[in-house]
Amino acid sequence: MELASxxxxxxxxxxxxxxxxxxxxxxxxxxxxxxNMIWMGITDGVVENGFTxxxxxxxxxxxNWMDKQPDNWNRHDNEGQDVVAIDRxxxxxxxxxxxxxxxxxxxxxxxx
Numbered sequence: 779m780e781l782a783s784x785x786x787x788x789x790x791x792x793x794x795x796x797x798x799x800x801x802x803x804x805x806x807x808x809x810x811x812x813x814n815m816i817w818m819g820i821t822d823g824v825v826e827n828g829f830t831x832x833x834x835x836x837x838x839x840x841x842n843w844m845d846k847q848p849d850n851w852n853r854h855d856n857e858g859q860d861v862v863a864i865d866r867x868x869x870x871x872x873x874x875x876x877x878x879x880x881x882x883x884x885x886x887x888x889x890x
Contacts, residue, residue: 782819783820784842815874820862827848842864844872859874
């Protein structure tokens with residue numbers, strides 16, 4: 779399994795559409811429908827503002843940040859924000875704290 783990490787605008791739109799659909803129809807999606815932000819597999823926990831895909835450790839080549847993001851806000855943690863979430867309404871990204879409990883979209887690759 780891998781956490782979602784869109785590599786381009788098309789993949790981000792697909793992820794956003796899947797999140798919106800699942801929040802209203804899937805039993806697990808309905809359980810988390812009150813969450814506005816959904817975890818993705820992207821972090822800058824190793825190098826600040828050096829965002830990487832946690833599935834393969836490579837730098838991301840695409841982003842879809844909300845206005846004024848990433849901001850590494852440190853109100854709730856002196857280390858700041860080191861993980862990325864996607865807004866289920868807009869499909870835009872926000873850097874966030876890793877301690878929030880949020881759903882995470884995953885993909886399962888078929889065995890070859």
